[in-house]
Amino acid sequence: MSTIDGLPPLREVIATHGLVAKKSMGQNFLLDLNLTAKIARQAGDLTACDVLEVGPGPGGLTRGLLVEGARRVLAVEKDARAMSALAEIAAIYPGRLEVLNADALAIDPLAHLTPPIRIVANLPYNVGTELLTRWLTPKAWPPVWSSLTLMFQKEVAQRITASPGSKAYGRLAILSQWRSEPRVVMELPPEAFTPPPKIHSAVVHFEALPEPRFEANAATLQRITATAFQQRRKMLRASLKGLHPEISDLLESVDIKPTARAEEIDVEHFCALSRALDAA
Ligand code: SAM
DSSP: OOOTTSSOOHHHHHHHTTOOOOGGGTOOEEOOHHHHHHHHHHTOOOTTOEEEEEOOTTSHHHHHHHHTTOSEEEEEESOGGGHHHHHHHHHHSTTTEEEEESOTTTSOGGGGOOSSEEEEEEOOHHHHHHHHHHHHOOSSSSOSEEEEEEEEEHHHHHHHHOOTTSTTOSHHHHHHHHHEEEEEEEEEOGGGEESOOSSOEEEEEEEEOSSOSSOOOHHHHHHHHHHHHHTTTSBHHHHTTTTOTTHHHHHHHTTOOTTOBGGGOOHHHHHHHHHHHHHO
C-alpha cells in the first residue's frame, strides 16, 4: 500500500520494529497518516519553523510534520524501542529530523532549536499537562516557542479553554489564557488510536500572546491558583489564608469579595491579587 511519503504503513512499522504499545508509557498510537498530517496542519505554516515533537512513538505525527514541510523536527522519545523506526524516517528526510532518546521531563529540548519554534505533541495525559505548565510559566514572556499544538483528553481540553463560573474552570484555564490564546481545533474519538483509550481526545492549539494579558509573576500566580483551586468550593478568605495573615484585606484591595469562590474569579483579578501579594 502506498503512503503519503513512500515509507511503509504504520501497522507494518510497528510489526517490523516490535513496537507493541506499552500502557506504562501511555502509548496509544495514531496510525492514519492522513489524520496525522491534518493534526500537523493545525500547527500553522511549518515551512520556516523548527518543530519540537515530544513522544513520536512509531512516527505517525512526525511523518505528518515532515510531509507538511517542517524546516526541521526534533523528536524526543523516551522509549528506546522506537529509535530504529524513527531512524528510517530521518534517512528519507536528510538533515530535517533529529531524534533524541530521552525523557522530555528531564531535559530542555527547546535549547536545541532555533526560533521560530512550534511545539506539536500527542503525549500521555500526565506528561502533557506537566510540560504544558512548564511551557506556559517561564519567567520571561514571550517564550521561545510561538505555538503549541497538543493532544489532550477532551476533558483536559475543556479545562484549558473554560470560562469563569464553569465547573471546568481552574488553574489550567488561568495559566493558559493569561499568556496565550488556546482553542480546541480537533476532536478525536477513541477509535482514532491503537489501542483505543477509554476517553475521547481533543487537539488544543495555543498561540503565544506577544505579552501576557495582565501583569503578574508566573510563580506567584501559579501558587495562588494552585492553592485557591485545591479547595474550589471554599471561600477565598479561607482557602488562601495560608498565603497572607491579612488575606481578606488583600482580596478587598483588588476588588475581590473575601467570600467569593475561586471559580468566580477571572484571570484579570487573579493577576491583580498576585501583584498585591508580591507587593505586600
Ligand atoms: N506521537 C505518537 C502518535 O501520535 O502515534 C505516539 C503517541 S503516544 C500517546 C505517547 C508517546 O509519548 C509514546 O511514544 C511514549 O513512549 C512517549 N512518551 C511517554 N512519556 C514520555 C516522556 N516523558 N518523554 C518523551 N516521550 C514520552
